[in-house]
Amino acid sequence: MGVVSLLLIGFVVTGCAGTAPRPPRSEFEDIPVPKGLTYQPDKSTVIESPSVKAARLIYRGRLEPESLGQALRATLEANGWRHVSTTTASGRGTIQVYEKASNALQVHIHEGVWYTYVELDATRSVQQNR
Numbered sequence: 001m002g003v004v005s006l007l008l009i010g011f012v013v014t015g016c017a018g019t020a021p022r023p024p025r026s027e028f029e030d031i032p033v034p035k036g037l038t039y040q041p042d043k044s045t046v047i048e049s050p051s052v053k054a055a056r057l058i059y060r061g062r063l064e065p066e067s068l069g070q071a072l073r074a075t076l077e078a079n080g081w082r083h084v085s086t087t088t089a090s091g092r093g094t095i096q097v098y099e100k101a102s103n104a105l106q107v108h109i110h111e112g113v114w115y116t117y118v119e120l121d122a123t124r125s126v127q128q129n130r
Contacts, residue, residue: 028055028122031105032075034068037061037118053124060115068116069094069109081105101125 033039037059046055061068073083073096081098088094093110108119 028057028120028124030079030081030100031057031120031122032072032079033059033118033120034061034063034071034075036063049126051126053126055120055122057120057122059118059120060112061118062114063116065094065109065111065116068118069096069107072096072107072109072118076105076107 038061040058040060043058044056046053046057048054069086073086076096076098077083081100084097084099086094086096093108096107096109098105098107102125104123106119106121108117108121110117110119
C-alpha cells in the first residue's frame with residue numbers, strides 16, 4: 001500500500017474520530033458514519049416489529065470509494081462489529097458484511113454519476129422485557 005493511500009486512510013479515519021457520528025436513529029448508534037456523507041432520508045427505510053428493527057440507511061458524499069470502505073471497516077471493527085466478508089464487482093461497487101451478537105450489517109459502497117453512495121442494511125434484535 002502506498003504512502004499516499006495510507007495518508008488518505010489516516011485523514012478519513014481521523015475525520016471520523018474528530019466528529020461524532022450522527023446516525024439518524026439511536027438504535028443504530030454503533031454504526032458510525034464517516035464525515036463527508038449526508039443522510040438521504042427520502043431513500044432510507046426503517047421497519048420496526050416487536051422483535052426486530054431493520055433499516056436501509058442511505059448516505060451520499062464525494063469520497064473515494066476504496067478509502068471510504070477501508071475507513072468504514074476500521075470504525076465498524078472499533079465499534080465491535082466482526083467483519084465477515086468483502087465482495088467487489090466491477091461497476092457494482094463493494095459489499096462488506098459484518099455481525100455483532102445477533103445483529104447483522106451489510107455495507108454497500110458504489111459510485112453514482114456525481115456521488116459515492118453508502119447503503120447500510122442493518123437488522124437488530126430487540127430484547128423482550130419479561
